[in-house]
Amino acid sequence: MEGAAAEQAKTRDDLLVIDLTIHDIDVARVLIDTGSSVNIIFQETLAKMQIDPSEITEDASPLVGLSGEPTIASGSISFAVKAGTVEKLTEFLVVDLPASYNAIMGTPWINSMRAVPSTYHLCLKFPTSHGMETIWGNPRVSQICLAAELKRKRSDLDTTPKKTKKTISDEDTQDLAELFWQSRRADALEEKREPTCEPVVTVCLYEAFPERCVEIGANLHEPLKTKLIASLKKNLNTFAWTAEDMPGIDINITCHELNTDPTFKPIKQKRWKLGPERATAVNEEVEKLLKVGSITEV
Template sequence: MVIIADVRHTKVEARKAEAWKKAMINFPPIAEEEAFVGPLIVSAVMGNHPVRRVYVDTGSACEIMYEHCFLKLRHALRKTKKNISCPLVGFTGERSWSLGEITLHVTVGTIPMIRTEMLTFIIVRSDSPYNVILGRTAMRKMGIIPSPMHGMVMFSTPYGIGCIKADSQEEYCCAHVEVTEDKPKGELPNKVEGPEEKLFINDKHPDQHVLIGRQLPTEFKRKLRSLLKKHKEVFAWTLADMTGVPRQITIDGEKFDTQHKLNTRPHVEPIKQKRRSLAPERSKVACEQVADLVKAGILREVKYQSCVANPVMVRKHDGGWRMCVDFTNINKACPKDCYPLPKID
């Protein structure tokens, strides 16, 4: 009978200990003009690391930690990462593969109204203004109830109802989306402004620029701009500026041959690839680029070809086209280097 009484007492204590998790959570009424506009960006403590820019996303089925945040954790925590090979499927169906997963203690709220749980994060390599995304799994486990209209999240704790207000200063970089006009097919949308800043140093070519770090001090930017404008002739602004490398150079009266020759296998005959048709847009751009290279003296016409390779048009990040050449046959005809370059990080 004593054992039965102890078991019943333990169950009653457990029910009392869990009673605070069933506390009722109510949000106060709010006028429409006072409603919060922006995503729910909060702060939390993860593995004893204070982490900002934590996005509470009700549409995410898992917890995400971006690689740039993971790399800032202590080495002891990074060593606990587990390698997994599960794909993440986005809203539009695109797939991205994770770099692994890590389990951390996550604490939200302010003392004494805090809630701590163990959460597993999937590590993803992607450019994002956020450090971490808390999905529905974390909300269910930590009892988080979000209210985008109030700009806050509430959760139950042993000492009452905890509350976290969204960081309003993150609204601009995380939530501001400009409405752009519909672009023609094939034209890429404008990219989000990155950590680089455009610098125009040649008045004769106002459409060309160089990139410098946006985080540089103002005085350093001014000196750097003055230095680049002073030595702007070192840049090739047009194809005609690419004068090439002389076939011979003289150093201390001694001549050195600078010509390059492919080391091909003697038994391999030159291959003439069959002509591949390009789409009208790509063909037009390729013809324009070839005409510019011929005009600058970089290319010349060859009437009797021994080896022919097709051009390949590759889309650039700014929406333009880059003309490349399919050198797969030439690569097969050349022996591989037994001493390749070391891995450069």
């Protein structure tokens, strides 16, 4: 009992390390870092997840940690991240560096989850449609990761020759950042140039309704062009030209719902007034959706 009491009396300064499901894969050793302004996943983690490197969007971005040393992220990638019963599409910056963690979830993901992390209680709480959920961290895993990280950093210092060790001054960091933003501005100017569009031709798929047409590339060669038109006409019923063409869509296919917190009291807002033309257009669209059953009055 005295040993247990002494253990509880120790100051809790462990980092919050949890398990998450990323891209339908259970990933351990995920650090929750409220001091990080980005979400980070490491190249080694992607290799373990068997993610094709071609899925990484190449977009070099500078990262500066507490040490002040800049690191360039090789690109970005987006995954569905599931915590408990809540799933969010999350963008990660990809970093090719050795680390004790598989991923670092920063403030973008924490804020999107409306989560509250606690390093004292080693848990992460967030609201769901069914109430609050809690994910608990593992203090043992946190301590192992921290020890491995400190050991790796000491090893890096020991293996770095003092004569060849180079320090990066504030001016060097500013120069690197300036070069990066100059390249980004140049890329932005390139993107503003007038885009070149491939010529297209209009093809009518149903003679009884000449307005039901599609556009295909004018440079398509035969017999690909003929096969494409034949396939489009054969699958004509696949296309929905108006709301009447898709009545009674199964709610399991698509459903729109407002993400509201049921614990808050509803507040009646001021009625929005529309001009005569807009009001008429809105009423006509609502009548169409009511007629086909896409919406219902509650």
